Amino acid sequence: MSILEFKSISKIFGGGKPSAEEKKALYNEALLMTLARATSADTDIQSVEIEAARKIIKEQTGEDISAANIRVAAKSSIFESQPLEKYLAGVASKLDTDDRVRIVDSLTKVLKSDVRVTQFEADFFDMVAKAMNVTPSQTAGLLLHD
Numbered sequence: 001m002s003i004l005e006f007k008s009i010s011k012i013f014g015g016g017k018p019s020a021e022e023k024k025a026l027y028n029e030a031l032l033m034t035l036a037r038a039t040s041a042d043t044d045i046q047s048v049e050i051e052a053a054r055k056i057i058k059e060q061t062g063e064d065i066s067a068a069n070i071r072v073a074a075k076s077s078i079f080e081s082q083p084l085e086k087y088l089a090g091v092a093s094k095l096d097t098d099d100r101v102r103i104v105d106s107l108t109k110v111l112k113s114d115v116r117v118t119q120f121e122a123d124f125f126d127m128v129a130k131a132m133n134v135t136p137s138q139t140a141g142l143l144l145h146d
Contacts, residue, residue, distance in 0.1 A: 017094075018094050023094060023095065023096075023099075026091055026094055026095060027095060027099045027102075027103070028060075028061040028063070029091075030087075030088065030091045030095070030103055031056070031057060031060060031061065031102075031103050031106060032057055032061075032063075032065065032073055033073065033076075033084065033087065033088075034084075034088065034103055034106070034107055034128055035053035035056060035057060035070075035106060035107065035110050036053060036070050036071075036073035036074040036076075037073075037074050037084055037124070038053065038107055038110045038111055038121070038124060038128075039053055039070060039071070039074055039110065040071075040074045040075070041111070041118075041120050041121045041123075041124035042118040042120035042121050042124075043120070044118075045071070045074075046113075046114040047067070048113050048114045049110055049111075049113050049114055050067045050070050050071070051067070051113075052109060052110045052113035053070055053110050054066075054067065054070060056106045056109060056110065060102070060106070084127075084128075084131075085127055085128075085130075085131045086131075088128060088131035088132055089131045089132075089133075091132075092131060092132045092133045093133075095132075097138070100132045100133065100134050101134055101138050101139070103128075103132060104125075104128060104129050104132055104134045104138075104139055105139070107125060107128055108125070108139070111124075111125060
């Protein structure tokens with residue numbers, strides 16, 4: 001099953017606690033969904049942003065997603081039924097803190113990849129961090145360990 005289908009994310013709204021395998025699939029799909037949407041956050045899609053997203057997705061999931069599929073995922077019909085923020089909030093409740101922070105950290109790398117960050121991109125970042133329930137201290141790398 002390809003992470004491009006977003007099947008795990010669609011399933012989480014049915015409730016229940018995901019298995020370890022389902023959590024991994026959720027993480028992979030949330031990462032793709034977030035980074036793909038980030039490439040078009042300011043409507044000025046830069047190839048360097050797409051390549052940064054591809055590289056991060058490959059490193060973290062093992063999936064080699066083409067630039068064309070990143071563009072398709074950014075405009076996925078899944079967002080016609082609910083906004084990205086709603087999906088991410090649902091996913092956040094199922095993922096560990098470390099996974100949520102990794103998604104937000106990966107988002108930072110994509111947004112900074114073209115050197116300039118627009119207000120639209122900053123707003124997108126804030127929305128994702130809030131939806132993923134990631135605090136400012138966590139985004140700064142100040143992870144507390146028990």
